[in-house]
Amino acid sequence: MKTISILGSTGSIGRSTLKVIDAFPDRFDVVLLSAHRSREKLLEQIRHVRPRYAAISTPNDAAWLRDQCRGSRTEILCGEAELLAAIRELRADLTVSAMVGAAGLKPTMAAIESGSTIALANKEAMVVAGAFMSQAARDYQVDILPVDSEHNALHQCLRGEKRAEVKRLILTASGGPFRTYEGDMSAIQPQQALKHPTWDMGRKISIDSATMMNKGLEVIEAHFLFGFAADEIAIVVHPQSVVHSLIETVDGSYKCQLGRTDMCDPIQYALTWPQRLASPFETFDITRGIDLHFYPPDPVKFPCIELAYQALRQEGAAPTVLNAANEVTVQAFLDHRILFTDIPRINRMCLDQLGTTRITVLDDLFAVDEETRRVAARQVQEQRR
Numbered sequence: 001m002k003t004i005s006i007l008g009s010t011g012s013i014g015r016s017t018l019k020v021i022d023a024f025p026d027r028f029d030v031v032l033l034s035a036h037r038s039r040e041k042l043l044e045q046i047r048h049v050r051p052r053y054a055a056i057s058t059p060n061d062a063a064w065l066r067d068q069c070r071g072s073r074t075e076i077l078c079g080e081a082e083l084l085a086a087i088r089e090l091r092a093d094l095t096v097s098a099m100v101g102a103a104g105l106k107p108t109m110a111a112i113e114s115g116s117t118i119a120l121a122n123k124e125a126m127v128v129a130g131a132f133m134s135q136a137a138r139d140y141q142v143d144i145l146p147v148d149s150e151h152n153a154l155h156q157c158l159r160g161e162k163r164a165e166v167k168r169l170i171l172t173a174s175g176g177p178f179r180t181y182e183g184d185m186s187a188i189q190p191q192q193a194l195k196h197p198t199w200d201m202g203r204k205i206s207i208d209s210a211t212m213m214n215k216g217l218e219v220i221e222a223h224f225l226f227g228f229a230a231d232e233i234a235i236v237v238h239p240q241s242v243v244h245s246l247i248e249t250v251d252g253s254y255k256c257q258l259g260r261t262d263m264c265d266p267i268q269y270a271l272t273w274p275q276r277l278a279s280p281f282e283t284f285d286i287t288r289g290i291d292l293h294f295y296p297p298d299p300v301k302f303p304c305i306e307l308a309y310q311a312l313r314q315e316g317a318a319p320t321v322l323n324a325a326n327e328v329t330v331q332a333f334l335d336h337r338i339l340f341t342d343i344p345r346i347n348r349m350c351l352d353q354l355g356t357t358r359i360t361v362l363d364d365l366f367a368v369d370e371e372t373r374r375v376a377a378r379q380v381q382e383q384r385r
């Protein structure tokens with residue numbers, strides 16, 4: 001049995017992970033679950049998989065869970081410090097990193113340092129601290145297996161290829177809900193932006209897809225996962241989301257991975273890697289007559305794409321700054337405190353102001369993350385006056 005920790009088990013990726021695990025009852029033993037605020041959902045999961053530990057963020061929720069779980073074998077943990085200690089103690093065979101945002105960075109680093117293989121969905125951790133995470137993975141000889149559908153596709157396409165023979169990576173983008181929208185972008189409301197055309201996902205990533213910052217973050221994620229430079233990573237809009245990404249080889253071939261728009265597939269790939277196991281799910285029907293279209297993204301309509309390339313080229317603190325600003329602006333937009341078009345505007349302001357901050361150690365990144373959040377929050381406040 002492979003022991004599995006799931007960070008962010010109550011979210012969209014966390015729930016899909018449990019679905020995959022349920023489909024392979026003799027292969028996986030879930031030893032840790034974690035949630036932020038969803039205590040009822042977490043309780044249900046605890047009763048279902050009976051992990052060694054379950055972690056939640058606030059003392060109030062932890063007390064409630066302890067009460068509900070009295071007599072059970074699961075120990076309830078409260079807050080980040082207890083979660084990190086459990087990750088280090090358990091040293092799970094594999095950790096699914098599926099929290100949203102930079103909050104996932106410390107737990108993911110702790111899992112790497114414990115020697116656990118990482119199934120990485122939490123792209124923000126890689127954007128914030130890609131160089132440090134990759135170095136830690138080398139130091140602790142840990143594999144980081146991408147769950148993000150594009151990077152999972154690239155992982156599959158790159159299998160068996162020599163680095164020198166791959167010219168570039170091409171990330172597919174659905175184009176989000178506003179791909180063909182011709183109205184006033186500043187009038188877009190959260191409910192419209194949350195309606196992703198092809199994937200069912202959490203709220204933050206859904207807004208990122210709507211601004212196409214998701215693709216920008218994925219360019220940075222691809223750089224750190226696969227070691228390609230900004231100029232060797234392209235984005236192509238592909239509204240069907242059937243081709244999950246492509247590589248171009250030096251001899252002019254394109255190689256792609258395609259499949260369903262269901263995250264259970266890349267999760268299964270990561271959980272069972274390096275094996276491939278027969279899918280327990282309904283598989284993709286190639287004969288169903290789908291047209292596949294590919295065309296370049298619109299950088300004027302979606303300025304977040306260029307911001308991400310700028311941050312990647314700047315390196316150092318810039319990706320951390322862009323991510324922190326974006327986390328603040330996305331939440332502010334969801335709370336109706338700023339307009340859709342304020343997201344790239346404030347993100348750019350933060351990147352210009354703080355992107356060149358000097359970084360030597362990981363703690364410098366945490367400091368610049370905090371400072372950016374302060375600056376971005378001030379900009380959000382200004383906007384409300």
Ligand SMILES: NC(=O)C1=CN([C@@H]2O[C@H](COP(=O)(O)OP(=O)(O)OC[C@H]3O[C@@H](n4cnc5c(N)ncnc54)[C@H](OP(=O)(O)O)[C@@H]3O)[C@@H](O)[C@H]2O)C=CC1
Nearest residue numbers: 008010011012013036037038099100103121122123201202
């Ligand atoms: N959903 C998808 O299809 C895809 C997601 N990803 C990436 O995977 C990650 C997770 O996405 P998704 O599952 O959609 O997100 P969700 O919002 O659905 O879930 C996020 C999870 O993280 C927990 N969480 C949120 N904030 C904190 C915090 N501050 N501290 C600790 N835990 C926290 C949530 O707990 P609670 O439920 O209690 O709030 C929940 O378990 C993101 O980085 C996203 O970009 C990548 C590709 C596809």
Ligand SMILES: CC(=O)[C@@H](O)[C@H](O)COP(=O)(O)O
Nearest residue numbers: 148149173174175176209214
């Ligand atoms: C499922 C997944 O990996 C998401 O990142 C998805 O790709 C988002 O869709 P967009 O292509 O619209 O960003």
Ligand SMILES: [Mn+2]
Nearest residue numbers: 148149150218
């Ligand atoms: Mn993706």
